[in-house]
Amino acid sequence: MKDEVTREERIDNLKGMGCSRKRVEDARFTQGKGNYVDDIKLDGMLFGDFVRSPYAHANIKNIDTSAALEVPGVLAVLTAKDLEPLALHWMPTLAGDKQMVLADGKVLFQGQEVAYVVATDRYAAADGIEAVEVEYEELEVLVDPFKAMESDVVLRPDTVGEDGKPADGAHGPRKHHNHIFTWEAGDKEPTEQAIGASEVVAEEFMYYHRTHPCPLETCGCVASMDKVNGKLTIWGTFQAPHAIRTVVSLISGIEEHNIRVISPDIGGGFGNKVGAYPGYVCSVVASIVTGKPVKWIEDRMDNLMTTAFARDYWMKGRISATKEGKITGLHCHVTADHGGFDACADPTKFPAGFMNICTGSYDIPTAYLEVDGVYTNKAPGGVSYRCSFRVTEAVYFIERMIEVLAIELNMDAAKLREINFIRKEQFPYKAALGWEYDSGDYHTAWKKAMDAVDYDGLRAEQAQRIEDFKAGKTRKLMGIGLTHFTEIVGAGPVKNCDILGLGMFDSCEIRIHPTGSAIARLGTISQGQGHATTFAQILASEIGLPADSITIEEGDTDTAPYGLGTYGSRSTPVAGAATAMAGRKIRAKAQMIAAYLLEVHDDDVEFDVDRFAVKGAPERFKTMKEIAFAAYNQAIPGIEPGLEAVSYYDPPNMTYPFGAYVCVMDIDVDTGVPEIRRFYALDDCGTRINPMVIEGQIHGGLTEALAVALGQEIAYDDMGNVKTGTLMDFFLPTAWEVPNYETDHTVTPSPHHPIGAKGVGESPHVGGVPCFSNAVHDAFRAFGLRQTNMPHDHWRIWRTANELGLHD
Amino acid sequence: MIPAAFEYHRPSDMSGVLAILQEHGDDARVMAGGHSLIPMMKLRMAEVPHLIDLQDVGGLSGIMVGDTITIGAMTTQADIIDNDALAAAAPIMREAALQIADPQVRYMGTVGGNVANGDPGNDMPGLMQCLDASFTVVGPDGERSIPARDFYEAAYMTAREDDEVLTAVSFAKPAGGYAYEKQKRKIGDYATAAAAVQIVKDGGTCVSAAIAMTNLSDTPVYSQAASAALVGTSVDEAAVKAAVAAMLGDIDPVEDNRGPVAFKRHVAGVILARAIERAWSRA
């Protein structure tokens, strides 16, 4: 057979790694042919929905369901009393705490689930909810974690021991009945000493406000118990379907093989769909009770008010340096508001997630971090909104502290970063708070960014602007926001990362079909990231079959291998590695088959793009397609028929993506309106699998960063009422508010990842928030501003200008 | 977010509408584009056992441009934007409509619904007051006309009786320069502050002015005093300052998620000054 295509063409035909392959998912999404959980309609399906508490803190004196049961279409109303005999009125949280499924005697936050109405359809359920009569006795509300730590009001009597003292929690002793845990990293005394002995110390206190991931599709599920065969199927918006299956089995007692969890198409997760919610438990119970499938779907207000919020960290920092700007120490204390139940989704040993990445991109010799978790009358959650566990908080903290230190030193903030970056030759770098950064080249990235935006030119322009402003020629200030972030993603090594005891490995199983196409299944689940596109590209390069001939399937626990799901940018670092490793197993077997077919020794053939060829005789080869067929039609001595492989990958380390961002902003000091003139984002995510998908991820993450920095918040009043429960007040930017983004990259492959990839989905959010925020701060730096908390919405920016006397 | 059960009526003429309103009194309400009413029903803040869709009632939409401009109640905001004759005769209409909500809402939302709603956040009421429009309503006792400047009593309270239907808004073809200036948090948001301004210039002097503000009180605010402060001046800095000061005496904003009172008052002043400057430059 004559080989008529060139080697380059053969590479192109694969659409493997590095190719901007169009997303295979988009055909169905753009034609309205996706299959989301609310698209699932089963025969006789019922609908369940919640009676929710209007109060943030109240005792429940009585629940009268009789009128609701009279409403046409209403079949049942579940309360905690009904769940108690099944021991399902409370459920374990991912953080080692427990959470009420339905209000057990009291409510702890506005919107808390009080009763579950099961009806023939959602309209009847809504009418039923109106008819349930709940008698509340209002209690004092605690929305401020500092006050909660001093209050006599006991939010969680269930956590107080018989001696009246707070019982130990999942993470050790508790200081107060509203305290959840203290978590420390680093060295306290040496840090105090280093800071004490330093020439310059900058202190700051900042609040990273509570917000919400707000995926376009809210949370929901359909539970269907087949009483004939005893099998329970749950379709739901699950970012971790296997973990959900295990949790359901553990709390319901149903054997795990009798539970099938399916995540269909998911309309965005961003951390909101990691945890387990009362809606899932109640739907399962309702299906068991009625013998019918039961659907539960949140509406937008339910989603914003009750399922997993993000952030809500009060961070107090001290950073010290020499007069020349070399950092000598960092101290951070966090008061973490976790709401009424500790339902954070973090690896078990990390109650504050990876907050201890807060030394950032800098070579800081000594550091100490202490986090206190506190109960308040707010919704539970504390998930990682488009970031690995608490990494946005950590990066915001250090990137603000750097700016504050620059002010203290009267130094340019870009210069200060440069002085303190971990140098290329220091990697792998052991950080003061414990992590070992796998790789990085910060100076190169930073220089590229500074050159790209003409940083010196921008500063000169800004200086002129300040003069003009002072001369009354303009009312607009110019801010230059800088950020160099380092993430820690890809959780993670089983030795220190688990969720509910489940090690955070991930998996891939591949079957090659006789005609040379394939299906691969993974333990992750795409929520818009484009896994079906990119994982096929990894495989294409590894096994030499075209990406277009490879189906990627995720989300069905009956078919996919066990994995811990998709969040924390872990899919590529962990499942992507498993995919490459499984592909290599396929290739190893293919090599033996090829050698047999070519009648040479195994070692005499070598892989080349899409084939094995005899070394030194490239015209003698067998394509992977031919090899696949041979695997099914030939009796090859010593080799089993078929071509399949599975890999479970336990990563040796996290990966550490990084990037350099610059934002140029004009601020109207009279109206508080910011205008983003320019946003430059350089990302280094290691090996780049699909540049177009990366760019899409960057755009999305930056847009969510803009949202959080400039307006998006879950705000409460003193009575614990949510003030931002609809999209009228909860800021979700539209195309109109979003600037043009300039993307750029450097490539520093991860040394321990099979293909060198690091993960990218969350970087732009992690780096974007401080960059937007720093731009706002920078605009006012010349007028004496050090710190003003986000969100920087119009009135708060206006207030800053006002307080600085710029309206006088 | 599911409304309580309701009866849906779709009469084909006005007498049918009025008959249902008579029969059900308070329990019945008309619906135009539904983009204010339906959200309220879904939040169960409005209970409407009998919903009367005006869609099939003839003669309620259309734009007539002459010395008097008449716009049918069912004319959508998108229709206003698209109408070139209207844009030529009363350009402030297009400028304002483009700042209402987003394109999807504007395809449904109507002028009648926007002015009849009585929500202080709506942009059209202030605009209509600036233009000194009058609203035609029809009820069991026939038709009457109510000046926009007398229409608004309090939030969601207007001079229209429950059994009356608004059929059209009309106003004299405006003269001079115009501006509709609005600050909002994002596309689709109601105003933090908005100002509608029409100014007539003769030589270098302002001979008449009309100023109305939106979302700065529980009703739109037509500021007679602010308008008067411009008349007879050359609309110089002092005059603008005087107009802003006068306007500030007429508004009464409340704190909400858009910000505290001091901020809103400050922004109201900035927005008005900008609107006046733009209108003057076009006069």
Ligand SMILES: Cc1cc2nc3c(=O)[nH]c(=O)nc-3n(C[C@H](O)[C@H](O)[C@H](O)COP(=O)(O)OP(=O)(O)OC[C@H]3O[C@@H](n4cnc5c(N)ncnc54)[C@H](O)[C@@H]3O)c2cc1C
């Ligand atoms: C996301 C969003 C953003 C928005 N942003 C803005 C904005 O920035 N500015 C703004 O001005 N508006 C805004 N709106 C409101 C929108 O413009 C509405 O469409 C408008 O306020 C009402 O018009 P409608 O035709 O939808 O009225 P409907 O919702 O049908 O009715 C509103 C009220 O008016 C009554 N009504 C309607 N027609 C008549 C009539 N002919 N006679 C008597 N009573 C009548 C109804 O009974 C009801 O009480 C927004 C709406 C949404 C959903």
